[in-house]
Amino acid sequence: MSNIQIIDGEFGKRLKLHLAPSIKAGFPSPADDYLHDSIDFNRDLIKNPESTFYGRVDGDSMADAGILDGDIAVIDRSIEPADGDIVVGYVNEEFTIKYLDLSHKADGYIELRPANTRYKPIKIDDGDDFEVWGVVVWTIRNWHK
Amino acid sequence: MxxxxxxxxxxxxxxxxxxxxxxxxxxxxxxxxxxxxxxxxxxxxxxxxxxxxxxxxxxxxxxxxxxxxxxxxxxxxxxxxxxxxxxxxxxxxxxxxxxxxxxxxxxxxxxxxxxxxxxxxxxxxxxxxxxxxxxxxxxxxxxxxxxxxxxxxxxxxxxxxxxIDSDAKRLQALKLYPIDKVWGIGRRYAAKLKLHGCNTAYDFAARPAGWVRHTFGNIVIQRTWQELNGEDCVPDEQLAKKKSICTSRSFNGMVADLETLRTHVSNYAVRCAEKLRAQQTVASVVSVFLTTNTFREDLPQYWNSCELRLMSPSNSTTIIVQAATEALRMMYRPGYLYKKAGVIVMGITADSPIQQNLFDVNAGRFDKMKRLDAVIDRINKVNGSETVVLGSQQYTRDGGRGKAGTFADAIRHNFRSPSPTTRWSDIISLK
Missing domain, CATH: 3.30.70.270 (Reverse transcriptase/Diguanylate cyclase domain)
Incomplete structure (x- = not known):
């Protein structure tokens, strides 16, 4: 009598493999030298997922910069804020989106400038406990409701 | 390092x-x-x-x-x-x-x-x-x-x-460090060490190896002693997975009847089973504890806990809930107002291969339940937690308002902040 052990196959999992260029006789196609992944917004637009946060624009204080009420802002906290960047700051217990103006730093203050003449710049003195919360890297607007 | x-x-x-x-x-x-x-x-x-x-x-x-x-x-x-x-x-x-x-x-x-x-x-x-x-x-x-x-x-x-990268720094740190804060030394052992005059990590580390072995005979304590003396010997597995998982809550108000207690305990057991599956482990012991409100000295007090060992280690919702409700039934006493209950799963090991108990006649059911749990987990992940629940999980007391209402009322969280990283509705507003 022989012992036969029946082993169940495990076919539930699939291993993903890149498609290799097809094997042909003759000259290889130059296009086969490059394999391209599909465009992926998560990968291509969000460079630092760990430091990326989202915010929704409320109001028209940045209208002349093309940022409108309801737009979604992609905010990256890993970026060192520079003069002229559009940033998110926390002022008077709310988040605000404005241009960062460092041109008066030598005079002891910086400004958060709106892009709308109906709003005034927010002046922040050296001594104020202020930190740029993050730098805006993209804004997204939906056109097809 | x-x-x-x-x-x-x-x-x-x-x-x-x-x-x-x-x-x-x-x-x-x-x-x-x-x-x-x-x-x-x-x-x-x-x-x-x-x-x-x-x-x-x-x-x-x-x-x-x-x-x-x-x-x-x-x-x-x-x-x-x-x-x-x-x-x-x-x-x-x-x-x-x-x-x-x-x-x-x-x-x-x-x-x-x-x-x-x-x-x-x-x-x-x-x-x-x-x-x-x-x-x-x-x-x-x-x-x-x-x-x-x-x-x-x-x-x-x-x-x-x-x-800490030199012997001088190590010794200085040991002298400043109270024994009960040393990682790996529980409250019980800290008390025993203090009785023996070890108040700082330094006092303990200075004892001879033979004394430690003789006094404790516990491998974890011996390793801790070796590490305080600069050796590297605590294995990664010692930190590996959490040794136990506990889900417990105070009730919103007080509860007297077994049916409502069973509902609460079922929910905690479900949560434990979910956590086990999430970290791909199984538990071999299910423990339930139950207590009245100890702040209400004017009321009769009762506290108890009950443990059940599973026939085979499991992470199945059905099996963990069955064990937990059974343990609850064994220790429940009528006539008390209960304030808190909890479910703890212990004896946690990796998911496979699970040692099937020779006497567990239900071994064949195991695969079916595993598939069922996987489907329920997927549905609850896609459609929100508690879309699919066991019958015993549903709070029926308030009645008439459907599952969502009774679940929402089951846990109080009056001061919960928004979740700006996981819900579009909660992302921060930019003025």
Whole structure:
């Protein structure tokens, strides 16, 4: 009598493999030298997922910069804020989106400038406990409701 | 070289990411159901608030205006700490997360760089990118690394990173470190060590090896002693998976009848089973505890717990719930008003291969239940938690308002913050 052990196959999992260029006789196609992944917004637009946060624009204080009420802002906290960047700051217990103006730093203050003449710049003195919360890297607007 | 990276006042720091106005101000986070304080800021500690204080006491002692109060928001805490762990993973060869706010890292092969300033930079990076302050301890073994992280947290001069890299520093640290804070020494052993005159880590480390073996005969304690003396011997498996998983809550009000208790306990058991499956482990023991309100001295008091060993280790919702409700039935006594219950699963091991018990006649059901759990997990993940529940999970007492209403009322969280990293509806508003 022989012992036969029946082993169940495990076919539930699939291993993903890149498609290799097809094997042909003759000259290889130059296009086969490059394999391209599909465009992926998560990968291509969000460079630092760990430091990326989202915010929704409320109001028209940045209208002349093309940022409108309801737009979604992609905010990256890993970026060192520079003069002229559009940033998110926390002022008077709310988040605000404005241009960062460092041109008066030598005079002891910086400004958060709106892009709308109906709003005034927010002046922040050296001594104020202020930190740029993050730098805006993209804004997204939906056109097809 | 090892490192331990520990989020400072983790839950409070998470709340402050989206509320920078609360920096440098007293903040407390309450347990599930807003029962008592589970986390607090240094400022709240200085006011005299302590962990574990019931919320009503905090309220009567300090008033609601002097400190900011939050219900725990694990959705937010889990997401933000996940980001912290992800940053750390990019920086080190081996990263091992062993609780929501702590991880061990192995720095093998990084000894050629200045690790102290590497640690200071890592703190700055995590602070900048996620908004979370961390403390970093670096040392030749895990026990000393844990000790170093404590010093990094306590003394500002370390700039969030303390490294024990010489015998002189090790001995100095041991002398300053109370025995009951040493990692791996539980409350019971600390008391015993104090009886033997070991009040600091140094006192314990200075004892001869033979004395330790003779007095304790416990491998964990012996390893701790060796590590305090500079050896590297605590295996990774010792931190591997959590040794037990506990889900417990105070009830919203008091509960007398078995049916309602069974519903609560079923829900806690389901949560334990989900956690087991999420970390691909199985448990062999299910324990349930039950207690009346110990603050109400005017009422009759009863406290009990009951343990059941499973025929085969399992992470199946059905099996864990069955065991938990059985344990509850065995210790339930009528005539008391109960305030709190909990389910603890223990004897946790890796998911496969599971040792099937020879006498477990239901072995064949195992595969079916595994598939059922996988389907339920998937549905609840896609459609929101508790879309599909067991019959025993449903709160029927209030009746008539459907599942959603009764579930929403089951847990109190009056001060819960939004979840800006996991829900589009909660993302921050930019003026």
């Amino acid at each position: 090892y490192g331990i990276i520990d989020c400072d006042n983790c839950y409070v720091s998470c709340e402050r990411v989206f509320r920078p106005d609360l920096n440098n101000r007293p903040v407390v986070v309450l347990s599930n159901n807003d029962g008592c304080v589970v986390a607090l800021s240094n400022e709240a500690k200085q006011m005299g608030v302590r962990e574990g204080t019931p919320y009503f006491e905090v309220l009567s002692q300090f008033g609601s205006r002097s400190l900011s109060v939050f219900s725990s928001n694990y959705e937010l805490y889990g997401e933000l700490t996940g980001r912290v762990m992800s940053i750390i993973r990019h920086e080190v060869p081996v990263c091992f997360r062993y609780s929501i706010d702590e991880c061990f890292v192995s720095l093998d092969g990084m000894e050629h760089i200045d690790l102290k300033s590497w640690g200071e930079n890592l703190h700055r990076k995590i602070r900048r990118c996620v908004g979370m302050p961390v403390s970093i301890g670096l040392a030749p073994n895990k026990t000393l690394a844990k000790m170093a992280s404590h010093f990094a947290k306590k003394y500002k001069g370390y700039r969030h990173c303390c490294m």
